[in-house]
Amino acid sequence: MTREYSTSPMPRLTFITGAILVVVGVGGYLVSVASDTAHWTALIPAIIGALLLLSGAIALKNLMAGIHIALLLALLGALGMIMPLQNLGALFAGEAERPAAVVSALISVIVLVVYLVLGVRSFLAARRWKKENA
DSSP: OHHHHHOOOOOHHHHHHHHHHHHHHHHHHHHHHHHHHHGGHHHHHHHHHHHHHHHHHHHHHHHHHHHHHHHHHHHHHHHHTHHHHHTTHHHHHHSSSSSHHHHHHHHHHHHHHHHHHHHHHHHHHHHHHHHOOO
């Protein structure tokens, strides 16, 4: 394997995405504690982020397996944020029951979808590179 393919930016991007989600999850939980609406579900972005950090570590040893796991987690995480996003209209109207949860879910979905898009682009580039160098 030559150097161009082995220096994929995806493990680093996975670590960055995981860290962002941990911060979002812990921050959302702390806001919910301060407003006396604390629930463990506020930590879901942090749990997804921690799993992405683990996947990033796996990707350092086995790039393809680690990134495939990370992208699957990102897809499941983004789909899991759909339910809290149903209250997005209420958030904009100022009537959301738990506004911190909606904001946390929105940030998480944006981060995860961007990560998914970049991951798919990376796989397509790797496939093209393999074809050209086969």
